[in-house]
Amino acid sequence: MQIGVIICSSRQPRVCPQIAQFVVQTIESTMLRSNDAFPRLNLIDLIEWNLPMFDEPDLPSQITDHVQYRHAHTRAWSEEIQRYNAFIFIVPQYNWGYPAVVKNAIDYLYNEWKGKPAMVVSYGGHGGSKCNAQLREVLCGVRMVPTTQTVELSFPSRDYLVKAVKGEDLALDSTSESGVWILERQHIAAAYSELLQILSKNEA
Numbered sequence: 001m002q003i004g005v006i007i008c009s010s011r012q013p014r015v016c017p018q019i020a021q022f023v024v025q026t027i028e029s030t031m032l033r034s035n036d037a038f039p040r041l042n043l044i045d046l047i048e049w050n051l052p053m054f055d056e057p058d059l060p061s062q063i064t065d066h067v068q069y070r071h072a073h074t075r076a077w078s079e080e081i082q083r084y085n086a087f088i089f090i091v092p093q094y095n096w097g098y099p100a101v102v103k104n105a106i107d108y109l110y111n112e113w114k115g116k117p118a119m120v121v122s123y124g125g126h127g128g129s130k131c132n133a134q135l136r137e138v139l140c141g142v143r144m145v146p147t148t149q150t151v152e153l154s155f156p157s158r159d160y161l162v163k164a165v166k167g168e169d170l171a172l173d174s175t176s177e178s179g180v181w182i183l184e185r186q187h188i189a190a191a192y193s194e195l196l197q198i199l200s201k202n203e204a
Contacts, residue, residue: 001039004084008091008102013167025174060110093128117198127152
């Protein structure tokens with residue numbers, strides 16, 4: 001099994017890749033401590049996919065095979081998403097919402113997302129609760145199954161927020177007993193455990 005970890009920011013500079021790595025490392029260290037087998041986590045960076053604004057002539061919900069898409073970039077994106085059994089969205093809050101790049105990426109497809117579990121990790125000055133709720137609603141719209149447990153990462157200070165905006169190194173450590181987001185690591189582990197439970201039910 002494979003889980004796609006989607007980096008949902010295309011702005012430059014950015015800290016989304018750092019936070020995605022922090023989430024992945026937190027999950028991997030938790031799973032290793034439990035000695036449980038766990039799916040492979042693979043990063044999907046939307047800036048690398050660079051999808052144009054949605055330009056398919058047909059409704060994605062009516063597409064049953066990726067070869068039916070008009071454009072090569074859509075066919076490639078469809079094949080990429082089909083590889084994964086579940087997804088973790090790492091998403092910043094912009095002006096009380098989520099970035100357009102992730103909505104565009106979601107809207108390209110439908111059946112490729114349908115029925116798959118999803119976990120949302122938002123971040124921002126106040127944790128990105130509005131963004132988190134909005135994105136989860138959109139995921140339900142393409143018939144994904146979001147976890148009930150959410151993860152919201154708040155920057156601990158104004159200085160930390162400024163560093164994040166500048167894309168500077170946040171020195172995130174998923175194993176240290178000090179630093180930021182110690183409690184939030186537990187939230188990440190709990191939400192991921194729920195994701196695996198949903199995935200297990202889907203596979204049963």
